[in-house]
Amino acid sequence: MGKTVIGVIGGSGVYDIDGLENPEWVTVDTPWGTPSDQLLTGTLDGVTMVFLPRHGRGHVHSPSSVPYRANIDALKRLSVTDVISVSACGSFREEMAPGDFVIVDQFIDRTFAREKSFFGPGCVAHVSVAHPTCPRLSDACEVAAKASGIAVHRGGTYLAMEGPQFSTLAESKMYRESWGCDVIGMTNMPEAKLAREAELCYASVAMVTDYDSWHPDHGEVDVAQIIATLTGNADKARSMVSRLPGLLGSERAPCPHGCDRALEFAMLTAPDKRDPDVLAKLDAVAGRVL
Numbered sequence: 001m002g003k004t005v006i007g008v009i010g011g012s013g014v015y016d017i018d019g020l021e022n023p024e025w026v027t028v029d030t031p032w033g034t035p036s037d038q039l040l041t042g043t044l045d046g047v048t049m050v051f052l053p054r055h056g057r058g059h060v061h062s063p064s065s066v067p068y069r070a071n072i073d074a075l076k077r078l079s080v081t082d083v084i085s086v087s088a089c090g091s092f093r094e095e096m097a098p099g100d101f102v103i104v105d106q107f108i109d110r111t112f113a114r115e116k117s118f119f120g121p122g123c124v125a126h127v128s129v130a131h132p133t134c135p136r137l138s139d140a141c142e143v144a145a146k147a148s149g150i151a152v153h154r155g156g157t158y159l160a161m162e163g164p165q166f167s168t169l170a171e172s173k174m175y176r177e178s179w180g181c182d183v184i185g186m187t188n189m190p191e192a193k194l195a196r197e198a199e200l201c202y203a204s205v206a207m208v209t210d211y212d213s214w215h216p217d218h219g220e221v222d223v224a225q226i227i228a229t230l231t232g233n234a235d236k237a238r239s240m241v242s243r244l245p246g247l248l249g250s251e252r253a254p255c256p257h258g259c260d261r262a263l264e265f266a267m268l269t270a271p272d273k274r275d276p277d278v279l280a281k282l283d284a285v286a287g288r289v290l
């Protein structure tokens with residue numbers, strides 16, 4: 001048994017969490033650049049917590065400029081074992097209404113202007129993301145959300161778009177009708193892929209703020225409308241997060257789904273062909289297997 005360290009990546013509207021004992025904002029340097037912000041560390045019910053605002057305090061990063069690799073590396077460097085991603089999203093389903101939470105379990109990645117892997121020339125590795133989220137961690141999020149009185153939907157496909165503009169009407173209809181997506185956002189990819197490469201359990205809690213543009217009764221999306229819903233959603237998210245330490249506990253058994261062993265058979269580059277400079281950058285993410 002190891003120790004549970006819960007990492008929370010807060011999306012739009014979620015720039016801190018409350019109730020931490022011994023809270024401290026710490027600076028973490030990574031070989032992949034500077035994370036979105038300092039990370040807030042502390043304990044909650046005896047469990048170490050690490051919080052990172054995805055866009056930085058004051059919302060300084062766009063979805064395309066979020067330093068996803070630095071963020072995941074920084075969480076790993078602080079010994080995080082389980083990452084809960086909290087994000088605002090648009091909904092493609094009538095029943096997934098603004099204010100509801102969706103525990104996402106699949107993604108379609110339409111992003112194209114982001115670094116998507118820690119690996120590459122000098123150390124090639126391929127991990128599976130067939131099941132990109134962790135069922136054990138998602139269970140805890142579902143229980144925590146329900147206990148907080150939140151309307152929560154278990155399972156859903158998240159379309160990750162590049163942004164920053166919202167979808168056209170034709171795109172919105174295609175994602176919903178042809179591609180079977182349930183929600184849309186701009187940030188969960190490559191975040192989820194990188195978390196898997198870093199052997200972190202990852203759960204995505206998507207908080208619905210709007211119906212994107214497909215819905216005949218709701219017209220087009222605008223940020224004013226999103227922000228109006230975001231404030232309430234952020235309070236609900238903080239309530240959900242506060243229940244996670246009690247549910248996960250401070251002692252951690254290995255992930256039954258293998259998230260924490262994702263690199264076990266992933267490395268292709270022969271040991272004698274690996275580039276030492278590349279290996280040095282991978283110390284936090286892949287040190288366990290290198």
Ligand SMILES: CSC[C@H]1O[C@H](OP(=O)(O)O)[C@H](O)[C@@H]1O
Pocket residue numbers: 010011012013054055062063086087088089163185186187188223226
């Ligand atoms: C607030 S409007 C669009 C913005 O909100 C979402 O951010 P996050 O996923 O970090 O909560 C969405 O992905 C866009 O970045």
Ligand SMILES: Nc1ncnc2[nH]cnc12
Pocket residue numbers: 088089090091161166167184185186209210211212213221226
């Ligand atoms: N409709 C939408 N599209 C993309 N990202 C979003 N974030 C919140 N609402 C969104």
